[in-house]
Amino acid sequence: MSGGWDAVVVGARVAGAATALLLARAGRKVLLIDRAAFPSDTMSTLFIHQPGVAKLSEWGVLPALLDSGCPVLDTISYEVGGVRLAAPAPVMPGAPAAFAPRRRVLDQLLVDAAVKAGVEFVDRANLQELVHSDGRVTGVRFRTATGVRTEHARLVVGADGMRSRVAQLVDAPLEVSDPRASCVYYTAWTGISTGFGFHESPGNWIVRIPTHDDLTLISTYFPQDRFAEVKQDPFRHHLAAVRSTAPELYQQVCEADQVEAIIGTGDQQNYFRRGHGPGWVLVGDAGHHLDTISARGITNALLQAAFLAEELAVETADPARLDAALARFTRRRDEELTEPYQSTLELARLTVTPSRLEMLRTIAASPELTGRYFAVVAGMLGIDELFDDDALFDDDALFDDFDDAEGDLGDLDREVQS
Numbered sequence: 001m002s003g004g005w006d007a008v009v010v011g012a013r014v015a016g017a018a019t020a021l022l023l024a025r026a027g028r029k030v031l032l033i034d035r036a037a038f039p040s041d042t043m044s045t046l047f048i049h050q051p052g053v054a055k056l057s058e059w060g061v062l063p064a065l066l067d068s069g070c071p072v073l074d075t076i077s078y079e080v081g082g083v084r085l086a087a088p089a090p091v092m093p094g095a096p097a098a099f100a101p102r103r104r105v106l107d108q109l110l111v112d113a114a115v116k117a118g119v120e121f122v123d124r125a126n127l128q129e130l131v132h133s134d135g136r137v138t139g140v141r142f143r144t145a146t147g148v149r150t151e152h153a154r155l156v157v158g159a160d161g162m163r164s165r166v167a168q169l170v171d172a173p174l175e176v177s178d179p180r181a182s183c184v185y186y187t188a189w190t191g192i193s194t195g196f197g198f199h200e201s202p203g204n205w206i207v208r209i210p211t212h213d214d215l216t217l218i219s220t221y222f223p224q225d226r227f228a229e230v231k232q233d234p235f236r237h238h239l240a241a242v243r244s245t246a247p248e249l250y251q252q253v254c255e256a257d258q259v260e261a262i263i264g265t266g267d268q269q270n271y272f273r274r275g276h277g278p279g280w281v282l283v284g285d286a287g288h289h290l291d292t293i294s295a296r297g298i299t300n301a302l303l304q305a306a307f308l309a310e311e312l313a314v315e316t317a318d319p320a321r322l323d324a325a326l327a328r329f330t331r332r333r334d335e336e337l338t339e340p341y342q343s344t345l346e347l348a349r350l351t352v353t354p355s356r357l358e359m360l361r362t363i364a365a366s367p368e369l370t371g372r373y374f375a376v377v378a379g380m381l382g383i384d385e386l387f388d389d390d391a392l393f394d395d396d397a398l399f400d401d402f403d404d405a406e407g408d409l410g411d412l413d414r415e416v417q418s
């Protein structure tokens with residue numbers, strides 16, 4: 001289309017900025033808009049699993065993240081019902097550890113990389129309407145401080161989060177949905193040195209997440225049916241949950257300084273939306289959201305951006321071919337993200353069954369199984385591979401990954417220092 005964009009991406013955080021970056025690097029002309037003023041924070045406990053870190057590494061963004069002073073989360077632990085699992089963080093090529101960067105840092109790094117790749121970025125730009133022609137979405141109309149702007153595009157990407165305006169405007173139905181199961185509140189502290197990990201008891205899930213500026217976020221999850229009660233006095237319930245479920249952490253909290261107000265949400269939606277239609281596609285939370293207890297949203301958003309860019313790497317000038325590529329993207333999204341969705345729903349029920357405790361006891365007795373368990377948690381292995389003997393004893397493969405990842409960290413250190 002003359003004078004138009006190959007793609008307009010609405011929403012410039014992990015899903016949108018990553019999608020814009022990849023499309024621009026593939027030679028596409030891309031406009032990226034967001035209604036927020038960047039750099040910008042958003043509600044999140046920030047944790048990125050290794051498959052998400054590997055994407056940042058592949059796209060060349062990880063060195064800048066390390067350079068920003070983001071702590072390297074290279075250990076992990078999990079305590080529940082008297083069982084303790086602890087291990088080095090799992091590694092994979094490109095992902096020497098996990099990270100939990102402030103969103104004003106991570107999202108801005110992705111936007112900067114996108115702009116460097118040729119994307120035009122406009123913040124404080126609020127999508128109002130979609131433009132249609134011959135039954136297709138062919139552009140966007142958005143409001144900025146200086147007025148209303150209309151832009152035409154072959155593809156409009158809705159990367160505008162759980163309450164997506166794009167999804168609303170195209171009337172994208174929920175194809176899978178499940179009731180809200182949990183609610184969450186979190187705070188930020190200085191003076192806590194625990195590393196990354198989680199603690200569970202029936203009805204509570206606690207996570208400690210080191211982030212920038214020597215801060216540790218502590219998040220507490222409660223059952224959704226307690227939300228009305230917890231939100232009356234979230235800080236008191238937060239502290240009570242830490243004291244009962246993670247007493248050693250509570251001792252540190254008593255000596256630490258709380259540096260940010262407690263915030264949280266009960267709006268823990270669980271769904272897959274229809275992912276595409278003529279001239280439009282949804283990525284990130286806009287198309288698929290899951291309870292934040294498994295901390296998968298950022299990683300899923302980065303993976304979806306990669307899937308979409310891969311499916312669009314073919315010739316898409318013909319609308320039918322474009323729509324076919326979008327359909328392949330949605331199928332892939334659903335295939336790859338259904339298992340973590342199901343296991344997240346299970347976790348968010350916050351029940352500790354005797355059979356799960358028994359399994360965790362078995363895992364805790366074996367350092368090898370413990371490592372594999374955390375690789376499952378990170379989304380690097382399927383749950384059916386946890387006790388898979390072939391994979392379990394394939395030491396060469398495990399050590400190859402470890403060597404690659406150690407090499408990655410050394411390379412990154414050198415890049416950061418140079």
Ligand SMILES: Cc1cc2nc3c(=O)[nH]c(=O)nc-3n(C[C@H](O)[C@H](O)[C@H](O)COP(=O)(O)OP(=O)(O)OC[C@H]3O[C@@H](n4cnc5c(N)ncnc54)[C@H](O)[C@@H]3O)c2cc1C
Pocket residue numbers: 010011012013014015016033034035036042043044045046047048125126127128159160161162164165184264265283284285286292294295296297298299300301
């Ligand atoms: C309490 C909490 C804790 C969480 N913890 C974690 C965690 O530890 N790890 C993890 O992986 N995930 C976590 N998440 C989830 C994670 O934050 C999201 O999954 C992730 O941010 C989704 O990214 P996104 O780019 O799809 O959407 P978003 O981050 O929601 O970004 C959407 C963007 O679209 C813009 N936008 C919206 N409407 C418009 C419009 N009309 N016009 C223009 N722009 C618009 C918004 O300004 C926003 O910048 C947490 C979420 C919550 C609420």
